[in-house]
Amino acid sequence: MAGLELLSDQGYRLDGRKAPELRKVQARMGVFAQADGSAYIEQGNTKALAVVYGPHEMRGSRSRTLHDRAVINCQYSMATFSTAERKRRPHGDRKSTEMSLHLKQTFEAAVMTQLYPRSQIDIYVKVLQADGGNYSVCVNAATLAVIDAGIPMRDYVCACTVGFVDETPLADLCFAEESGGGSSLALALLPRGGQIALLQMDARLHQDHLETLMEAAMTACKGVSKVLDEVVRQHLQEVSVLTGE
Amino acid sequence: MAVDMRLPTFRSDSRSNSLFDRKVNKDLVVPGDVITTDTGFMRGHGTYLDDDKLTASVAGEVERVDKLICVKPLKTRFNGEVGDVIVGRITEVQQKRWKVETNSRLDSVLLLSSVNLPGGELRRRSAEDELTMREYLQEGDLISAEVQSVYADGALLLHTRSLKYGKLGQGVLVQISPSLIKRQKTHFHNLPCGASIILGNNGFVWLYPTPGQQDEEAGGFYTSLEPVSLSDREVISRLRNCLLALSAHKVLLYDTSVLYCYEVSLSQQVKDILKPEVMEEIVMMTQQKLIEHEG
Numbered sequence: 001m002a003g004l005e006l007l008s009d010q011g012y013r014l015d016g017r018k019a020p021e022l023r024k025v026q027a028r029m030g031v032f033a034q035a036d037g038s039a040y041i042e043q044g045n046t047k048a049l050a051v052v053y054g055p056h057e058m059r060g061s062r063s064r065t066l067h068d069r070a071v072i073n074c075q076y077s078m079a080t081f082s083t084a085e086r087k088r089r090p091h092g093d094r095k096s097t098e099m100s101l102h103l104k105q106t107f108e109a110a111v112m113t114q115l116y117p118r119s120q121i122d123i124y125v126k127v128l129q130a131d132g133g134n135y136s137v138c139v140n141a142a143t144l145a146v147i148d149a150g151i152p153m154r155d156y157v158c159a160c161t162v163g164f165v166d167e168t169p170l171a172d173l174c175f176a177e178e179s180g181g182g183s184s185l186a187l188a189l190l191p192r193g194g195q196i197a198l199l200q201m202d203a204r205l206h207q208d209h210l211e212t213l214m215e216a217a218m219t220a221c222k223g224v225s226k227v228l229d230e231v232v233r234q235h236l237q238e239v240s241v242l243t244g245e
Numbered sequence: 246m247a248v249d250m251r252l253p254t255f256r257s258d259s260r261s262n263s264l265f266d267r268k269v270n271k272d273l274v275v276p277g278d279v280i281t282t283d284t285g286f287m288r289g290h291g292t293y294l295d296d297d298k299l300t301a302s303v304a305g306e307v308e309r310v311d312k313l314i315c316v317k318p319l320k321t322r323f324n325g326e327v328g329d330v331i332v333g334r335i336t337e338v339q340q341k342r343w344k345v346e347t348n349s350r351l352d353s354v355l356l357l358s359s360v361n362l363p364g365g366e367l368r369r370r371s372a373e374d375e376l377t378m379r380e381y382l383q384e385g386d387l388i389s390a391e392v393q394s395v396y397a398d399g400a401l402l403l404h405t406r407s408l409k410y411g412k413l414g415q416g417v418l419v420q421i422s423p424s425l426i427k428r429q430k431t432h433f434h435n436l437p438c439g440a441s442i443i444l445g446n447n448g449f450v451w452l453y454p455t456p457g458q459q460d461e462e463a464g465g466f467y468t469s470l471e472p473v474s475l476s477d478r479e480v481i482s483r484l485r486n487c488l489l490a491l492s493a494h495k496v497l498l499y500d501t502s503v504l505y506c507y508e509v510s511l512s513q514q515v516k517d518i519l520k521p522e523v524m525e526e527i528v529m530m531t532q533q534k535l536i537e538h539e540g
Contacts, residue, residue, distance in 0.1 A: 033493075036322065055322065055350040057336075112293065112302055117398050119350050147276060150318030152291060152302035155277035192277045193295070232275045232304055239319050240271055240306065242495040243424075 004180050006165045014176050015044075022160070022172045022220060025227045027140075029148045029235045037149025041141040044174060045131035050141035052149040054121035070116035074103040076138060078127040099135060102198060106139055106159070106188045109197040112152040121151060132175040133161045135186050135200070140224060147232055156228055157197050159188040160220035162213055164205060169216035171223075185213055189221040254522065274301040280314055291316030323348045323423040323447035325401040329392045330432040332418070332445035333403070335382050341375060343382055345390070348423065348447045351400040355382075359393060359404035361411070387413040389443050389451065409433055413443075414469050416453030417485050421492040423448035427499040434500040438507055440480045444498060450488055452481045483510060486518035487527070494528040501538075506531040 007013060017023070023044030032038040037052035058065045065071070076099040077091030089096075107123060123145070125138040136159035143157045163170040163177055163184040170177060173184055183203035189196055205213065274280060278301045280292065288294060291303040292314060301307070305318040325331070325347070336352060337344035343355040357370060357378060382388065389410050390403040405411050423446065426432075432444045435455050443451040454477040456469065473481075487506040488498065496502055509530045510518050517523050 030320075037320070057344075057346075057350075057352040116350055147304045148320065150303050150305070150321035152293070153276045154293070154295075154300075154302065156275075190277075229275060233273070236273045236275070236304055236319065239495065240273065243319075243497075 004176065006163075006177055006180050006182070007168060007170070011168075013170060015174060019168045020171050020216060020219065022223050022227075023174065025140075025224065027144055027228065027231045029144050029231065030239075035145075035149075037145045037147070037151070039141050039144030039148055041137060041144065043133065043137045043140070043172070045129055046127070046133055046137045046174075047129040048134075048137045048141040049126045049128060050138065050145035051124045052122065052142070052145040052151065053124075054149070055116040055119040055151065056122075058118065058120045065118050068117055069113035070111075070118075071120045072104050072107050072111060072113065072123065073120055074100045074107065074123045074125070074142075076100045076103055076125050076127075078130060078134075082127050082130045099138070102135060102200065103138060103142065106157055106198045107142065107146070109195075110143075110153050110155065110157045110190060111146060112154065115152055121146075130175065132173045132178040133186075136160050136172075136188070136224075139188050140228060144228060144231065148235075155190040155192045156225050157188050158191055158221040158225040158228060159186065159198075160217055160224055161186045162217040162220060164209060164213055167209075169213050171216060171220040185217055187214070187217040187221060189218060189225075191222050191225040194218070251520075272307040273305070274307055274316055275304045276302055280307060280316075285312065287313045289313045289315030291318060320422055320424060322350050324399075325349055325353070325392045325395055325447070327392050327394060329446035330389065330443070331392060331401075331403065331447045332387065332389050332413070332443055332449035332451045333447070335384055335386045335388065338379050338382070338384065341378075343378070345388065345403060347401065347403075348420070348449065349399070349401055351398065353392075353401040353403050355388070355390060355403045355405070359402075359406060361406055361408070382412060387418060387451070389413060389445070413451055413453065415473055416451055417481055419450040419452065419485055419488045421448050421450065421488065421498070425492055425495065425498050426450075427497045427502075429499055436484070436500065436504055436507070438480055438484070438504070439477060440484055442484065442500070442503065444500075450498070452484050452488075454481065479515060483507060483515045483518070486510070486515060490518055490524040490528055491531070493524060496528060496532065502531065502535060505534045505538075509534065 025043050027041040029039045031040050035051045039050050041048055055070050076096050080087045080090055123142050125142055127134050139157055139159035161173045161184055163173045163182055165182050183205040185201040188198040280299045280301055282298050284297055292299055293302050301316045303316050303318040305316050308315045308317055331347050333345040333347040335343050336346045341357045345353040345355050347353045390405045392401050393404040394402045426444050426446055435441045441453050441455045454473050487510055491506055510527050513523055
């Protein structure tokens, strides 16, 4: 392997984690008053903000209206200051468009859109600081925002990226590990049923390793779901204490 | 320009407040939680069946009515019911109907045949009326109305067939969460402090100066363009800030809570009500007053 040693002989990674360990996750729901739902999440040094509007009447092009379910509209963007090199276009470039599409597919699998015919649900996600695993952090943030908006979902959608270095799967990659070569896999999972909402892999991997990698990704996603679950329950408790009675 | 500066303070934890010391004994669930595996129950809103297991699809509190199980989310869009009073904004003028934005999941419909046109109840609606619809209500106008019926897809059909409803003139709109509006017999109140309030069930609240003489002939389309006196405007601004304070602390809104909050806030300047620490103090005093007068 050229350059960095991603996994030391003692089994530690660059930031001192063991192979299956996640980064520290901190999240908050209901950060904006004006939106229907909003959430902020930090996963290590990756920080993202998600906002949900809707379900509401179709705005813009009426022709996209679906008569049996709601349309989900996602927009992914990265703040200009989110990366080491300043970005020129915060959204609308090829990578963001692709990411928006992935987010849309993920949430179409989880949100019960058939309950809201002829309406539209907007999900806007912004990465404030990018340190690897942008897609998964965005999915986690958007899940919290959708729950905050009171939109029915089958289950949480939890996502995690997993890399494969020295025959070992590494959970929740940071930027250095992501860019250090080796294949990585992003998985969005509905953890309770174990259904896969989205699976993405852009590099080559030997077929024999796929199973171990998938297993590691599932475990990581379930770990994320535990943290999110705690955040949601905490939020629920706080708000229902305030409303009292 | 005068600048207001404050030192950072510790935000007191509202949970440690003695008023909130009551334990929540509600059944709280999150999406994906199995509520029951018993098949003898009926599936209500906020739930779905996942191989015969009744599962929650939203985060909120479980409500059981007999055999029906629903989950009520903490915060949603407005789910209208027949008879609800709403305040809305016209978004579109179509043939024989207006589209109204009411914070609902689809735009509501106000038919030309369900409004009171100027000139009495029993006027026939001619083709001419259809052409002059924009003179009565145009895009951006605010109206108050009542829900007449709910369509199968959840869209609301409105009517303004009473002199209380109609176009809104001069005033202030405050948008808050629909779940904070308490359902009451009447949602129109003339507050003794000199202003009136419409607490729309959809979370839109309209504050306006108490009108003097009602003009029967106009059928709810007459809007006064008289200048509003400074004192009235001050009262309305204070009420607006009070509403924002109450909603920030998730206090149910109805005439008494708004009025008490107004009375408590009189010791403060209007603009100061929005400062977090003042807000907290005012809301606390309001809640105390509410508890005293209830008990």
